Amino acid sequence: MDFSVFEEHESCVRSYCRKFPAVLKSSKGAIIKDVDGKEYIDFFCGAGALNYGHNPDEIKKKLIEYIEGDGILHALDMYTEAKGNFISKFQKDILEPRGLGDYKIMFPGPTGTNAVEAALKLARKAKKRNTVVGLMGAFHGMTLGALALTCDKESRLGAGVMLNDVLHIPAPYMFPELDTVKYLETLITDDHSGTPKPAAVILETTQAEGGIEVFPVDYLKRMRELCDKYDMLLIVDDIQIGCGRTGTFFSFERAGIKPDIFVLSKSIGGCGLPMSLTIYKPELDIWSPGEHNGTFRGNQLAFVAATAAVDMYNGMKLDERVKAGEKIISDFLENEIKPLDSRIEVRGIGYIWGIDFSALGEDVTPRVIHECFDRGLIAESAGRKNAVLKLMPALITDEETLKKGLGIIKDSIKAVLG
Numbered sequence: 001m002d003f004s005v006f007e008e009h010e011s012c013v014r015s016y017c018r019k020f021p022a023v024l025k026s027s028k029g030a031i032i033k034d035v036d037g038k039e040y041i042d043f044f045c046g047a048g049a050l051n052y053g054h055n056p057d058e059i060k061k062k063l064i065e066y067i068e069g070d071g072i073l074h075a076l077d078m079y080t081e082a083k084g085n086f087i088s089k090f091q092k093d094i095l096e097p098r099g100l101g102d103y104k105i106m107f108p109g110p111t112g113t114n115a116v117e118a119a120l121k122l123a124r125k126a127k128k129r130n131t132v133v134g135l136m137g138a139f140h141g142m143t144l145g146a147l148a149l150t151c152d153k154e155s156r157l158g159a160g161v162m163l164n165d166v167l168h169i170p171a172p173y174m175f176p177e178l179d180t181v182k183y184l185e186t187l188i189t190d191d192h193s194g195t196p197k198p199a200a201v202i203l204e205t206t207q208a209e210g211g212i213e214v215f216p217v218d219y220l221k222r223m224r225e226l227c228d229k230y231d232m233l234l235i236v237d238d239i240q241i242g243c244g245r246t247g248t249f250f251s252f253e254r255a256g257i258k259p260d261i262f263v264l265s266k267s268i269g270g271c272g273l274p275m276s277l278t279i280y281k282p283e284l285d286i287w288s289p290g291e292h293n294g295t296f297r298g299n300q301l302a303f304v305a306a307t308a309a310v311d312m313y314n315g316m317k318l319d320e321r322v323k324a325g326e327k328i329i330s331d332f333l334e335n336e337i338k339p340l341d342s343r344i345e346v347r348g349i350g351y352i353w354g355i356d357f358s359a360l361g362e363d364v365t366p367r368v369i370h371e372c373f374d375r376g377l378i379a380e381s382a383g384r385k386n387a388v389l390k391l392m393p394a395l396i397t398d399e400e401t402l403k404k405g406l407g408i409i410k411d412s413i414k415a416v417l418g
């Protein structure tokens, strides 16, 4: 395979291509093919952008119809039929049944970090306070506002400016003996804490980039109560783990809580098309027209795909499929992977799982990723020192492919551990 065009002309900032050195050409369902015809089972799924798999027929058909009918492709944030259809479907089939029917839907710009920026701006504007609390280990995006709440050192080094107006507290898994909700309450109430009252708390209910750390239901409920008690907003970042990844459409459903603001991106665009949403309680709808503007706040193809994706999610009962698949994955990790070495830890929920090699040394995960890739499987790393192998199959992956992918992972680990 010839990579010279990329290596000579593309910026050094390129990243995933270094780990997965192939020139990709086509894809279907859970499978990607490169220009040489080699197939890869996709356990990375565009970092969560391909929950419905590659080129799903249900979505592709609607996109082709739309393009062939000369459907409008760009319209800023003007009213279009495609946007109207998406809003109606999402409102009726996703928000309403979950008691979120009165929440406002904002289109902030096409990427996840755009949605986070909008959420942060809105929270600060609504509460007239500048501090936002984030959790250590979090990832919220790479633009400056979101980056201030993103924790990994490497990402933050690129900022070039001070990353201010944030306060990081330990995530619940970091010090099991420390009540981190109580700790935050003390920071807010102690007049000697040296901490200004925050506008909001932002969190992922399962940290993905943080190393697949599933937050306990009780923690999420208590954080909701704390925010209510001290008039702070709770923002949930569902960008990577929303759209069914954890077994429910929104990840916070399992805790029975409602955030004040939540953000979605990645798989909401159906088949990898760029789209983001910042969704919030109606009383927070205090923007003036155009106050958070942008040229690409209405990708019409993404609206078409996203509308079809909602039908796919409900029609295929993907929540039930994920529950069944979750058992296959967790049983495999418990019975086939953990026995390979007593120092291996596994954790996860739904269709996002981590195999933690921290205790085995820093080079193990990259070597396992390399072995997997050679054997025809794409999976990424996450967590501190990138020591966690992250498994994120498409929600539509059939049982045979799921098991084949897990088998490749087992063989790869065995090859690395000798």
Ligand SMILES: Cc1ncc(COP(=O)(O)O)c(C=O)c1O
Residues within 6 Å of the ligand: 047, 111, 112, 113, 114, 116, 139, 140, 141, 142, 204, 208, 209, 237, 238, 239, 240, 241, 265, 266
């Ligand atoms: C939880 C979370 N928030 C925000 C983002 C940023 O999204 P984007 O890369 O589309 O800007 C990501 C991306 O991985 C993410 O995982």
